[in-house]
Amino acid sequence: DAKTTQPPSMDCAEGRAANLPCNHSTISGNEYVYWYRQIHSQGPQYIIHGLKNNETNEMASLIITEDRKSSTLILPHATLRDTAVYYCIVRVASGTYKYIFGTGTRLKVLA
Amino acid sequence: GAVVSQHPSWVICKSGTSVKIECRSLDFQATTMFWYRQFPKQSLMLMATSNEGSKATYEQGVEKDKFLINHASLTLSTLTVTSAHPEDSSFYICSAYVGGTEAFFGQGTRLTVV
Numbered sequence: 001d002a003k004t005t006q007p008p009s010m011d012c013a014e015g016r017a018a019n020l021p022c023n024h025s026t027i028s029g030n031e032y033v034y035w036y037r038q039i040h041s042q043g044p045q046y047i048i049h050g051l052k053n054n055e056t057n058e059m060a061s062l063i064i065t066e067d068r069k070s071s072t073l074i075l076p077h078a079t080l081r082d083t084a085v086y087y088c089i090v091r092v093a094s095g096t097y098k099y100i101f102g103t104g105t106r107l108k109v110l111a
Numbered sequence: 112g113a114v115v116s117q118h119p120s121w122v123i124c125k126s127g128t129s130v131k132i133e134c135r136s137l138d139f140q141a142t143t144m145f146w147y148r149q150f151p152k153q154s155l156m157l158m159a160t161s162n163e164g165s166k167a168t169y170e171q172g173v174e175k176d177k178f179l180i181n182h183a184s185l186t187l188s189t190l191t192v193t194s195a196h197p198e199d200s201s202f203y204i205c206s207a208y209v210g211g212t213e214a215f216f217g218q219g220t221r222l223t224v225v
Contacts, residue, residue: 039115043204101157
């Protein structure tokens with residue numbers, strides 16, 4: 001079973017920041033938080049991942065709470081092309097590295 | 112990022128026939144690949160873990176005799192749907208990871224069984 005909980009859907013105005021929350025209250029100390037997104041009828045696209053520190057790359061920022069029980073993906077300036085399903089996944093740092101997908105959040109960016 | 116390519120992108124087959132889907136890592140070697148299936152408006156469901164040179168590991172409830180997985184080289188894994196039926200119509204996606212960091216996904220294969 002997936003170890004994450006996300007709201008099923010969110011809307012965001014174009015140009016505004018999109019903040020997507022994820023709950024992973026049972027996360028273990030050696031598990032990373034990964035974010036992927038899936039645009040309709042395509043394979044998932046990697047966005048960002050982190051262990052305990054906040055992370056930022058050219059696509060997004062990842063904020064992980066101090067207790068690591070939740071995180072927020074931030075798209076700083078959402079565009080229409082960011083409309084997709086966003087998946088938050090926890091994954092062990094070693095072993096088979098398999099991902100168990102939850103239901104994700106369907107983000108719709110509105111013009 | 113690394114590229115994972117699937118072929119074909121879509122396929123239509125008759126009920127009772129078999130269909131093979133290829134998953135290739137184009138610019139890296141992947142000792143492990145994963146196969147997922149996705150029904151409309153649902154999330155990805157992990158089917159099996161494909162290991163180069165050994166038998167695949169199937170998730171609970173996935174029929175290994177129906178979904179044959181072969182990982183004959185470090186850059187190629189194949190999924191064969193045997194004796195396909197309309198209920199096997201789905202979006203099949205593979206992934207592979209590089210050096211223990213993030214996994215990269217193929218573009219998916221849409222299978223329609225008529």
